[in-house]
Amino acid sequence: MKKKIVGLILLSVAFCCQHVFAQGVKDIRINEVLVYNDSSCTDNFGVRSGWIELYNTGKATAKLGGCYITNDPSNPKKYRIPKSEVNANVAPGGYMLLYAYNEPTRSAFHVSFFLDDTSFLGNDMAFLAIYDQSGIELIDSITYKVSVQMPDMSFGRIEGDYAKDKGTFGNLIIERRPPMQILPKATPAAVNNIVEEKTRSELQAERDPHGVVITITSMSVVFFLLFVVAMVFMGTGKYFKKQNKKKEAPQPVAKAAVAETVAAVDADNSEELAAIATALHLYYGDLHEEEPTGFYPHRVANHPSAWENKSLIFKKSPIRK
Amino acid sequence: MSFGEVIVENVQQFLSFTGFANVTYGHLIMIGVGLIFVFLGIYKKWEPMLLIPIGFGMLIGNIPFTPGFQIGIYEEGSVLSYLYLGVVKGFYPPLIFLGIGAMTDFSSLISNPKLVLIGAAAQFGIFAAYLCAIALGFTPAEAGAIGIIGGADGPTAIFLSSKLAPDLMGAIAVSAYSYMALVPVIQQPIMKLLTTKKERLIKMKPPRTCTQTEKIIFPIVGLLLTTFLVPSGLPLLGMLFFGNLLKESGVTKRLANTASNALIDIVTILLGLTVGASTQATTFLTPKSVLIFLLGAGSFVVATFAGVLFVKCWNLFLKEGNKINPLIGNAGVSAVPDAARVSQEVGLHYDKSNYLLMHAMAPNVAGVIGSAVAAGMLLGFLG
Numbered sequence: 001m002k003k004k005i006v007g008l009i010l011l012s013v014a015f016c017c018q019h020v021f022a023q024g025v026k027d028i029r030i031n032e033v034l035v036y037n038d039s040s041c042t043d044n045f046g047v048r049s050g051w052i053e054l055y056n057t058g059k060a061t062a063k064l065g066g067c068y069i070t071n072d073p074s075n076p077k078k079y080r081i082p083k084s085e086v087n088a089n090v091a092p093g094g095y096m097l098l099y100a101y102n103e104p105t106r107s108a109f110h111v112s113f114f115l116d117d118t119s120f121l122g123n124d125m126a127f128l129a130i131y132d133q134s135g136i137e138l139i140d141s142i143t144y145k146v147s148v149q150m151p152d153m154s155f156g157r158i159e160g161d162y163a164k165d166k167g168t169f170g171n172l173i174i175e176r177r178p179p180m181q182i183l184p185k186a187t188p189a190a191v192n193n194i195v196e197e198k199t200r201s202e203l204q205a206e207r208d209p210h211g212v213v214i215t216i217t218s219m220s221v222v223f224f225l226l227f228v229v230a231m232v233f234m235g236t237g238k239y240f241k242k243q244n245k246k247k248e249a250p251q252p253v254a255k256a257a258v259a260e261t262v263a264a265v266d267a268d269n270s271e272e273l274a275a276i277a278t279a280l281h282l283y284y285g286d287l288h289e290e291e292p293t294g295f296y297p298h299r300v301a302n303h304p305s306a307w308e309n310k311s312l313i314f315k316k317s318p319i320r321k
Numbered sequence: 322m323s324f325g326e327v328i329v330e331n332v333q334q335f336l337s338f339t340g341f342a343n344v345t346y347g348h349l350i351m352i353g354v355g356l357i358f359v360f361l362g363i364y365k366k367w368e369p370m371l372l373i374p375i376g377f378g379m380l381i382g383n384i385p386f387t388p389g390f391q392i393g394i395y396e397e398g399s400v401l402s403y404l405y406l407g408v409v410k411g412f413y414p415p416l417i418f419l420g421i422g423a424m425t426d427f428s429s430l431i432s433n434p435k436l437v438l439i440g441a442a443a444q445f446g447i448f449a450a451y452l453c454a455i456a457l458g459f460t461p462a463e464a465g466a467i468g469i470i471g472g473a474d475g476p477t478a479i480f481l482s483s484k485l486a487p488d489l490m491g492a493i494a495v496s497a498y499s500y501m502a503l504v505p506v507i508q509q510p511i512m513k514l515l516t517t518k519k520e521r522l523i524k525m526k527p528p529r530t531c532t533q534t535e536k537i538i539f540p541i542v543g544l545l546l547t548t549f550l551v552p553s554g555l556p557l558l559g560m561l562f563f564g565n566l567l568k569e570s571g572v573t574k575r576l577a578n579t580a581s582n583a584l585i586d587i588v589t590i591l592l593g594l595t596v597g598a599s600t601q602a603t604t605f606l607t608p609k610s611v612l613i614f615l616l617g618a619g620s621f622v623v624a625t626f627a628g629v630l631f632v633k634c635w636n637l638f639l640k641e642g643n644k645i646n647p648l649i650g651n652a653g654v655s656a657v658p659d660a661a662r663v664s665q666e667v668g669l670h671y672d673k674s675n676y677l678l679m680h681a682m683a684p685n686v687a688g689v690i691g692s693a694v695a696a697g698m699l700l701g702f703l704g
Contacts, residue, residue: 199462200702200703200704201460201461201462201485201703202460204461204702204703205460205461208461209455210452210455210456211448211451211452211455211461211464212452214448214451214461214698214699214702214703215448215451215452217698217702218448218695218698218699218702219441219444219445219448221550221551221694221698222441222444222691222694222695222698223438223441223442224550225441225546225547225550225551225694226437226438226440226441226687226690226691226694227437227438227441228546229434229437229543229546229547229687229690230434230435230437230438231434232434232542232546233430233431233434233437233535233539233542234434234435236431236535236538236542237431237432237434237529237531237535240531240532240534240535241529243532244532
């Protein structure tokens, strides 16, 4: 039975770990796309091309080595990010930039397609998706109209919106992907919201310029919390007091047994007990020398008697004049 | 260039690198302050564990030098800057709290839990300083970091200021530790001022003995209660209660010994020295630092007032025989065990048989929890 329980625990731990490891990749989102690049960034070869920005919305590093990027819904495994690519790890809140001009041999970050290819969806629509290492599970996908794309005009999502659109229902994490929007400025591998957000301190300064609200709230919480702590431990204190009283309550049978034992000891070993008590008394009174094998009379060095002191016994030497 | 000219040039270059060539009045002032700290620590024995590392750190931090040699604490790549990382990133304070937890006996609090509320009342000092700092023009984040000086808890002050106002951390840390060392000087007159002779002679019932089970339950329940409500206090409260569980569980004596001896000593040395060294005259001697010192003193005074007055008010509702000696009100600040010792000393001064230490330890350790919770609140609002 115990083995079964341990097995079940190990299985559930393994399942959770798998979930945790997979979570890094699942948190990746297509964050910004620039189809036509006239004056935005160039790659290491000096080429200006369309690019795709991926963003890690999670709290763990996403290892994208082995993941797939495609613009063909029927071929999820169109371009594979090399598994051995060490730079394919995206830190929490980090970005990865992929260049799209069909030159996959140039680096791990050059995909094998163009971003204005509408041949797969038709109707002037293009498709872009990222799949996990199996090439089966879709992580994120978007569709967009190609004819409306302008040079150096990118579209994407605002980073702060990911958290707002994430919610939980019991143990399930429910996420509504924030909508794509035209961005005021192309920002490759950088935050899309170029309007600086106010810090919490600045917001508090606006809402509560004198700090009174925070003071009242915080003091109330401190009092409430310590009041709860006091109540809880008053309760446990009462419980343990009762328990102690029960333990300390006199037990007649036990008392009688103790009295009998004492009487028996008094009768049989009274002399021995007296000897031990005397020895202990002398020992603690520092009247004996300490020896490993027993007690010995202590020499009283500070109080010499006339019998011990030769100078008091001998006659004084005659003084020659 | 002749041989002699080369020698003269080399000597001139060498002299330009010496401290004498780079010294300013600021450096001399800060070296003077450092020497005072060392003097107070050694000869007056005021918190020597803190004042000596901080004072000597001030000497280290204020030796004038030519920038660019990776020497100073603010120079990237210098040894001191690496040691200072524990302060900047805020991981020294939770380690100190681990040690505090492993050495603190919470039995006085467990045996008389109602005294915990005094620990809450004394946190008024934090928020009084916060309000004053805002009125003086500090940003809310800076004001929060300054206010925590009133908690009389050095590690908490460093932790919060590293998160809310890293630029002011040196001044806040030095201020907090200085006033902690001055607890007996600051608190005694206020306690005497606010209490009558009759009140000072109140004898409290001796606390009951609490069982080992209660002591084991305390850190677990305490952690769950406090951190569920204020998760931002988790780094400090988590380590405090963990350290205490190591101590009270009875089966992890080695770990508890390490946490309460070697570990806390090492971290105290590093923390004190680097905090002291962070007071480089160029960054430390500003009008803001002076204001921080004044606000820190004010917050200590208010905290003591609040603690003592809270007990006096509470006594109005208590029956004769159950009354609390208001002299333990000052111990609500979390300077453990100095504040409790002050209660004891003042109590004994008026009645040689009135031992208040164990009673005062309850609000004192509650003050540690209270100030960590207050820090968590400020971090949650302003971080």
